[in-house]
Amino acid sequence: MPTVAVVFLKEMVDNLRDRRSIAMAMIYPLIGPLILGMMISFVAGSLSAGAGRAGPMVIPAVGIENAPALAQYLSEHDAVLKPLGEEPAELVRRGGAPFVLVLPQKQASADGALEVRLVSDASRLSSVVPIAEMMDLLHGFEHEIATRRLQALGVPPEITSPLHIEEVNVGRAISLGATFLNMMPPFFIFTLFLGGVYLTLDTTSGERERGSFEPLMINPVSRSEVLFGKFGAGVVFTLIALSVQMLAFWTMLHLVPRASLGLMTPPGVFRLSLLLPICLPLALFAVASQIVIAAVTRSLKEAQTYLGLLPLVPAIAGMLLVFAPVNLHSVLAAIPTFGQTVLMGQVIRSESMSWAMIGISGLATLAVTMLLLAIAFRLYEREQILFPH
Amino acid sequence: MIEVRDLHKSFGRVSAVRGVSFTANDGEITGVIGPNGAGKTTILRHIYTVLSPDSGTTLVDGFDARLERRQVQRRIGVLPDVRGLYPRLTAREHVRYFGALHGLYGEGLERRIEELMHTLVMEDFIDRRTRGFSRGQQMKVALARALVHEPHNVLLDEPTNGLDVATSRAVRELVRRFRAEGRCVLLSSHIMQEVAALADRIVIVAEGRIALQGTPEELRRATGLVDLEEIFMAATAGRAEQPALLAGDD
Numbered sequence: 001m002p003t004v005a006v007v008f009l010k011e012m013v014d015n016l017r018d019r020r021s022i023a024m025a026m027i028y029p030l031i032g033p034l035i036l037g038m039m040i041s042f043v044a045g046s047l048s049a050g051a052g053r054a055g056p057m058v059i060p061a062v063g064i065e066n067a068p069a070l071a072q073y074l075s076e077h078d079a080v081l082k083p084l085g086e087e088p089a090e091l092v093r094r095g096g097a098p099f100v101l102v103l104p105q106k107q108a109s110a111d112g113a114l115e116v117r118l119v120s121d122a123s124r125l126s127s128v129v130p131i132a133e134m135m136d137l138l139h140g141f142e143h144e145i146a147t148r149r150l151q152a153l154g155v156p157p158e159i160t161s162p163l164h165i166e167e168v169n170v171g172r173a174i175s176l177g178a179t180f181l182n183m184m185p186p187f188f189i190f191t192l193f194l195g196g197v198y199l200t201l202d203t204t205s206g207e208r209e210r211g212s213f214e215p216l217m218i219n220p221v222s223r224s225e226v227l228f229g230k231f232g233a234g235v236v237f238t239l240i241a242l243s244v245q246m247l248a249f250w251t252m253l254h255l256v257p258r259a260s261l262g263l264m265t266p267p268g269v270f271r272l273s274l275l276l277p278i279c280l281p282l283a284l285f286a287v288a289s290q291i292v293i294a295a296v297t298r299s300l301k302e303a304q305t306y307l308g309l310l311p312l313v314p315a316i317a318g319m320l321l322v323f324a325p326v327n328l329h330s331v332l333a334a335i336p337t338f339g340q341t342v343l344m345g346q347v348i349r350s351e352s353m354s355w356a357m358i359g360i361s362g363l364a365t366l367a368v369t370m371l372l373l374a375i376a377f378r379l380y381e382r383e384q385i386l387f388p389h
Numbered sequence: 390m391i392e393v394r395d396l397h398k399s400f401g402r403v404s405a406v407r408g409v410s411f412t413a414n415d416g417e418i419t420g421v422i423g424p425n426g427a428g429k430t431t432i433l434r435h436i437y438t439v440l441s442p443d444s445g446t447t448l449v450d451g452f453d454a455r456l457e458r459r460q461v462q463r464r465i466g467v468l469p470d471v472r473g474l475y476p477r478l479t480a481r482e483h484v485r486y487f488g489a490l491h492g493l494y495g496e497g498l499e500r501r502i503e504e505l506m507h508t509l510v511m512e513d514f515i516d517r518r519t520r521g522f523s524r525g526q527q528m529k530v531a532l533a534r535a536l537v538h539e540p541h542n543v544l545l546d547e548p549t550n551g552l553d554v555a556t557s558r559a560v561r562e563l564v565r566r567f568r569a570e571g572r573c574v575l576l577s578s579h580i581m582q583e584v585a586a587l588a589d590r591i592v593i594v595a596e597g598r599i600a601l602q603g604t605p606e607e608l609r610r611a612t613g614l615v616d617l618e619e620i621f622m623a624a625t626a627g628r629a630e631q632p633a634l635l636a637g638d639d
Contacts, residue, residue: 211471
């Protein structure tokens with residue numbers, strides 16, 4: 001058996017028995033899908049409060065008797081005003097109602113303005129949709145009254161309504177769904193940089209610290225063979241972590257109540273599998289950078305500190321892209337982690353993709369990986385790598 | 390056969406080895422002895438290829454440890470001072486791993502592991518993971534993996550360090566067996582009694598230099614002293630309490 005394979009198999013067996021390595025590769029990747037799943041469920045639950053409502057919309061109100069025209073308009077639009085027996089602000093504050101409509105104390109004159117107050121708590125997410133619905137009704141009523149008054153003055157209807165707006169209701173929900181989907185690439189980046197981290201730590205810093213590097217290198221093996229055996233094991237653990245996370249995201253996206261959220265169609269298995277060719281070069285890059293850090297640091301603890309921070313750097317780009325997506329061009333695609341973050345977003349949102357961009361991103365990342373491996377090889381050649389400090 | 394010729398090595402401004410030369414012959418036990426920090430482990434590390442000298446050469450069966458590393462590595466079995474075991478692997482997996490790195494495989498390798506298990510009396514723990522092993526058990530695992538490829542040259546750095554009396558005696562018997570088999574044995578220790586009990590030739594190292602070397606009889610003649618411990622004290626006089634020259638060295 002080639003030496004690289006001997007080292008690789010030993011590291012796989014050794015680390016499959018290590019609870020920390022297993023946790024990093026198979027348990028931690030579940031955290032992202034769980035968090036995102038809970039967020040989607042919570043937001044969906046809050047925003048869809050009115051979607052499943054049976055019967056008319058009930059509007060708690062004060063002073064109903066002073067606005068008969070509004071009451072009439074609302075009843076024609078599947079809403080009823082309900083008299084309120086307590087202080088409006090108090091009711092809203094304790095969450096008894098998303099808002100209260102406060103009507104004037106006396107009736108307005110036929111051509112006067114109706115004073116209407118909407119008491120609400122804007123900090124409650126669950127109030128957003130009911131308030132928006134109420135505002136739509138009020139604007140509708142306002143427009144109807146204004147039109148009627150202008151027509152009474154002889155102004156034709158086309159003059160009063162120069163613009164006919166048809167609102168596409170799903171618009172807001174889709175953008176929210178896209179925002180959630182955009183949160184997936186940063187989680188993938190974290191997993192790519194953390195999935196194999198304990199294995200890499202153990203096989204370089206750990207090997208040195210426990211004094212096993214020295215007896216290992218007395219065997220008739222070249223340091224590059226040892227390096228590549230360990231590198232291969234790190235990549236496999238990283239890909240296991242990525243696969244676990246992909247599966248968990250796929251499961252989550254099919255379990256959350258996306259219909260009520262109006263979420264975009266979640267990517268299918270084939271679409272998600274496109275992530276693998278995008279992520280593979282990044283997995284190699286991540287493990288190579290972990291080995292360099294583990295080899296250059298003086299102790300296991302020091303390496304743990306830096307490797308814990310390592311995923312933050314590439315994930316920052318991804319986090320920014322959640323809220324400000326960019327169009328990918330070749331220069332951006334060539335930046336390791338950045339190009340992949342954008343491409344992953346395109347896969348997840350089921351957008352069209354450019355194979356050229358995938359190629360540029362992969363090749364550029366592989367080139368940097370080769371450079372990192374060359375550095376790792378030089379570090380492995382040093383005498384100091386073998387001895388604990 | 391192991392030859393060390395005018396070996397020099399510095400770490401930064403610290404001179405760890407300063408012009409060391411000696412020969413360890415086949416069928417003999419050569420003991421390298423010196424106070425803590427004298428440079429014994431550094432010399433051994435040059436022979437077993439993990440350090441490169443600033444100048445000078447080390448040869449194993451005529452192969453240069455720096456230029457013909459693989460040839461040397463195939464001919465040596467090393468018990469380093471730090472045993473360096475993998476706590477999640479069993480004793481058997483340790484020996485199998487090193488055997489595979491030497492190109493051994495299949496039934497031949499498994500048979501060799503069984504032989505070593507009996508020779509080193511490892512039956513009780515061969516299939517246990519090494520976490521929590523006693524020092525004696527750790528030494529046996531490290532020795533078994535060093536011998537799996539039946540090396541002609543055996544280098545033992547402080548082989549009885551931390552072992553109980555019975556295990557130390559078993560190690561000494563094993564070392565004598567290596568000699569009887571015609572192997573070249575190079576043994577490093579800071580305990581004179583141990584070297585005196587085993588070595589055919591003694592190399593006394595102090596402050597990175599050879600203070601004295603020869604057969605026990607030659608050392609007695611050279612110093613006019615009978616007791617080997619007295620000879621050691623005389624050879625390293627004023628040097629024994631020097632601080633360690635190299636971290637990790639003893």
